[in-house]
Amino acid sequence: MTDRWHSVDEIAEHLGVSKDTVYAWIAKRSMPAHKVGRLWKFQKVEVDTWVKAGGASDESQQAQSDG
Template sequence: MNEPEKWSSLEDIAEHLGVSKDTIRNWIKKDAIPNYRVGKQFKFKISEVDEWVESGESAEID
């Protein structure tokens, strides 16, 4: 049986995409990158972020 995907932190996603944490924060403010808020922290699913990149939506951010 497959285990559920683990949540990733802002730092994990920044490293995964090779961008700065500030870039991720800017994308969150623009509601561009798929994210979830847990209290004061943002959490991500790598599969959703990868899908977002592969869809080309990440290239459309101003």
């Protein structure tokens, strides 16, 4: 069975961060998100893979700004 689509609220709760952080990660850290109309939607498996790969870490942000 395919994982259902999750809202910003649900992903923020899943990761233990604020909605503002989720929006910032979409804009600045290429967080995997899909625009459906005016709403952002997420697949948990994509977000979890992104987090495990270091997408949410401060070190990855520093590496991007150095490049």
